[in-house]
Amino acid sequence: MTRRVTRRHALAAVGATALGSLAGCSGVGSEPGFWDDPPSLDVDAVPREFDDSVPARPRIVPVGFEPEVAAAFADRVDRLLGPIPDPLTAERLPHGGFRERIESERAAAREALPGADEPLPPLGAAGRYAAARDHAATAVGTWAGVTVEGEPEAVAADGGTVRGRASGALDALPGPAADPLAGTAVYGPIERWYDESLRRTLVGGGSPADEANPIRAGEAVGNVERVQSYVEAGRYLRDRYAASLADPEPVAEPIRREMNRLGRVVGDRLRELHGEGVEDLRESPGPEAFVDGRGVATDAPSDSLLSSAVYRSFDGVWFDPVALGDYEPDHPATGLTRTALVLTRLRALDDIAARVEAGETMFPDGPDAIGAARGAAVASASSLADHENPLARWLATQFLPLFAEQDEALAADERSVRSAAEAYAEYRWIETVTGEAEAVAASVASEFES
DSSP states (O other), rough: OOOOOHHHHHHSSSSSHHHHHHHTTTTSSSOOGGGGGOOOOOOGOOOOSSSOOOOOOOEEEEEEEOOHHHEEEEHHHHHHHTOSSSOTTTOOOOOOHHHHHHHHHHHHHHHHSSSTTOOOOHHHHHHHHHHHHHHHHHHHHHHHHHSOOOOGGGTSOHHHHHHHHHHHHHHSOOBBSSHHHHHHHHHHHHHHHHHHHIISSSSTTTGGOOSSHHHHHHHHHHHHHHHHHHHHHHHHHHHHHHHHHSSSSSHHHHHHHHHEEEEHHHHHHHHEEEOOSSOOSOOOOOEEEGOOOOOOOTTTTHHHHHHHHHHHHHHHHHHHHOTTTTTTOHHHHHHHHHHHHHHOOOOHHHHHHHHHHTTOOOSSHHHHHHHHHHHHHHHHHHHHHHHHHHHHHHHHHHHHHHHHHHHHHHSSSSHHHHHHHHHHHHHHHHHHHHHHHHHHHHHHHHHHHO
């Protein structure tokens, strides 16, 4: 991962040939683009469906919701929706816009609730409960705002109360674990719920009482109810997991040490990419920082993949609690998981950049190559999702959703050579990044064991 150093200074010192190749990529000069005269591809022969199934979201937390607890979450949705007439007729609520909003949110709440026999991992089930309660509270909060039968702020706890509950739950994490690696994977996502709610969701959010528009008031109610659902689910899973341990141990300090070690690795790499004088390592250095010279035509699939992957990756660096420079995230399990994710992406970007430098366009050599690339990506993602290392399984949850957009693009009625080639390149990215994730997770496990 450290084979390239101080890109911008190196590029400033090279001759006109290398600079010319970069100029062509940036749109300066007359070098033709890849898509000015692309290779041929029989798009009609590209498969629309594939035999290899994307793996299900893996289980991270080894304990789940007991039936009576699951029933209590579902009952909360039913009780929230109780005041809304069913059916909600025009005679009862003449305003069509409000009526449509309430009905759509009520339907979304019922659809989000997990079925009794639906095989969801605990974290996935918690997310579904939170979504269902969000939609239900939004529906009834809107209903309360357009009738004289209630007040939106009376539907759920007030925002200040829920902020306090989320903050208290967050301060209690990470709890005891079987070992630091397991604690990272179990508590990282739960910390993330509360951390996101306090940093992004509740802070600065509107209060139902402050919203004159019933729809906005309903959304504010739903927002608070969703966070309250996560508070309850997180506490329950934390307590049940801790109670299940035969020999629990405190893990906060070793997790924090590993978070900071990984942060130093990430920081060193970002300094190499930025060169001297960078004000904030979280800023994207741009795709040009990853390559000494492109061996592919402008806008080739591999070149486009590098650019889009850099953008997506640094979006996460900017907004996530990543251990960088003087910043040490307050919550170590969240910090370690997100820093491991950044390191994984940086390693994968280096791999793609090396292919761009070597002249690999990532254009499929035939229709069957697209299915083969997807099969290789599914195999790599499955290996990660089934891994005994719980951090590897957590990393898999971050990359499995990438399949959906490309699968949908290939199944669409309107397909083109370009969309098929871009799907092929994205499958290659999934294979690359999931392979690097396994290596990063193994390095973290090795550090914990040493």
